[in-house]
Amino acid sequence: MLDAFQREIIELLPRLRRLARSLTGEAADADDLVQTGVERALSRRDQWQPGTRLDWWIMRIMRNAFIDEVRRDGRTALSAGGEDLDHIADPSVASVDLKIDAMALNQAMARLPADQRLAVAMVLVEGLSYAEAAEVLEIPAGTLTSRLVRGRQALLAELGAQGVTA
Amino acid sequence: MTITDAMLIAYVDGELSAEEKREVDRAAALDVAVATRLAAHQRLRAGMADAYAPILDEAIPAALLAAVKGASDTKVVAFAPRRALPAWTAFAAMAACLVLGLAIGFGAPDASLVASDMTAKGKLASALDRQLAADQGGAAIRIGVTFTDTAGAYCRTFQANGVAGLACRDGEGWRVPVLSAIAPQASDGFRTASSLPAAVAAAVDERIAGEALDAAGEAKARANGWSGTPVR
Numbered sequence A: 001m002l003d004a005f006q007r008e009i010i011e012l013l014p015r016l017r018r019l020a021r022s023l024t025g026e027a028a029d030a031d032d033l034v035q036t037g038v039e040r041a042l043s044r045r046d047q048w049q050p051g052t053r054l055d056w057w058i059m060r061i062m063r064n065a066f067i068d069e070v071r072r073d074g075r076t077a078l079s080a081g082g083e084d085l086d087h088i089a090d091p092s093v094a095s096v097d098l099k100i101d102a103m104a105l106n107q108a109m110a111r112l113p114a115d116q117r118l119a120v121a122m123v124l125v126e127g128l129s130y131a132e133a134a135e136v137l138e139i140p141a142g143t144l145t146s147r148l149v150r151g152r153q154a155l156l157a158e159l160g161a162q163g164v165t166a
Numbered sequence B: 001m002t003i004t005d006a007m008l009i010a011y012v013d014g015e016l017s018a019e020e021k022r023e024v025d026r027a028a029a030l031d032v033a034v035a036t037r038l039a040a041h042q043r044l045r046a047g048m049a050d051a052y053a054p055i056l057d058e059a060i061p062a063a064l065l066a067a068v069k070g071a072s073d074t075k076v077v078a079f080a081p082r083r084a085l086p087a088w089t090a091f092a093a094m095a096a097c098l099v100l101g102l103a104i105g106f107g108a109p110d111a112s113l114v115a116s117d118m119t120a121k122g123k124l125a126s127a128l129d130r131q132l133a134a135d136q137g138g139a140a141i142r143i144g145v146t147f148t149d150t151a152g153a154y155c156r157t158f159q160a161n162g163v164a165g166l167a168c169r170d171g172e173g174w175r176v177p178v179l180s181a182i183a184p185q186a187s188d189g190f191r192t193a194s195s196l197p198a199a200v201a202a203a204v205d206e207r208i209a210g211e212a213l214d215a216a217g218e219a220k221a222r223a224n225g226w227s228g229t230p231v232r
Helices: A004-024 A027-043 A054-073 A091-095 A102-111 A114-125 A130-137 A141-161 B005-012 B018-030 B032-057 B062-069 B076-083 B087-103 B122-130 B198-207 B215-223
Strands: B142-148 B154-160 B163-170 B173-181
Touching (some): A004 A027, A004 A054, A004 A102, A004 A114, A004 B032, A004 B062, A027 A054, A054 A130, A102 A141, A102 B032, A114 A141, A114 B032, A141 B005, A141 B032, B005 B018, B018 B032, B142 B198, B142 B215, B173 B198
Antiparallel strands (some): B142 B154, B154 B163
């Protein structure tokens, strides 16, 4: 029989799959990531504290699995390096009148360093506030905003370069 | 003052104070470059939400549901690579489970199938005697994998009436060393081979000698009355 814990996880699956897709870009990789998250969550369920957010706990497990995978794979950068903000507006971004295409967006996401992808996914896909996203990702607020800004500048530049314009 | 992308993004994300928001509004009204950048970030936010939203409505893959349900379940596929079970066994087991999932609900282990001394009886005994995995029509009892155990006896996995088990040939009958309840059906009524109960999967893994029988081997074993050490 399914217990309450398992039922709650089943209810979370659509959101976990959406988050994973934005991180990995590929449907099969995304479901592998969700499956890893679910299996680890079940095997460590005694570590979850009732009353805390189960969704965030599993997302944290998925983040770790995702970062491990990126490290192993070595094809995408884990991090863009320094966290300092570049305040210079990109003129190419300013001139781009975007019409966002889902596939182009997904491809652009896949080119971001993993840590920026995580920040962007938490806020723009999962819809968390900055404070929530920082908590889930276990990073300082300043680190989160810097990754968000760099990630989004890169996305816009990438979409502009792909000619995804109206 | 200079309006940074960080401010525009925070504006778009609803993270600015009322005062900061007014500042951005003013700047966007005065400077078309700021307004354009702001619009780009607004589109990006909306575009991201739209791009991934359809995934929420997708059907959940059976493997994921099985992962949630079979917390401790060993998967058939988990030992398949080592034992090199032929592909048809997976198909047969899957088909068996699918049909079973539709045909019957979850119930308590059925005393009409297994005697108190853990030997198969009634319909289970006849299914084990007669049914071939590749050809079992709409039978209520489904045979999964047939293999030879390390002692040379034939063993077969089966599922019926909310239980799954392993039966091994013992004299003229079938001993059932492992019988395990199957978790309730997925909401869509489907089950897959990957959710074979852990106890059964482990029992197979423990006993199997070599590879599972293919369809021809299974038919031959039946023809020989499931007796003796099989000819390979």
